[in-house]
Amino acid sequence: MNMRLNEDENKVNEIKAALIANGGFCPSKGADHNPANKCMCAEFKMQIENLNYEGYCRCGLYYKEK
Numbered sequence: 711m712n713m714r715l716n717e718d719e720n721k722v723n724e725i726k727a728a729l730i731a732n733g734g735f736c737p738s739k740g741a742d743h744n745p746a747n748k749c750m751c752a753e754f755k756m757q758i759e760n761l762n763y764e765g766y767c768r769c770g771l772y773y774k775e776k
Contacts, residue, residue, distance in 0.1 A: 712775040713758070716766065725771045738769040 716722050728737035729749050739747040746752035754767035757774060764776045 711758070711761070714773050714775070716770050716773060721770060725769050728769075729771075736767075736769050 716725075725737060729735070733743065734748050735743050736747045736749055736751045739751065749769075750772065751767065754772060754774075757763045757765070757767070761776070764774060766773050
């Protein structure tokens, strides 16, 4: 398993700025500042554990390869 940042540097910079402005909470989760939504969110951590999953996290910052 490999994980990497999105290859689009502009998108990465936008997401990182949104994370800073949002106190480290996933910008795609809206105003829900639940601890499970803190980056790297619980949803993506579960996807990482799934050996068959390949794709981006919800906001698009990270990509998990098989």
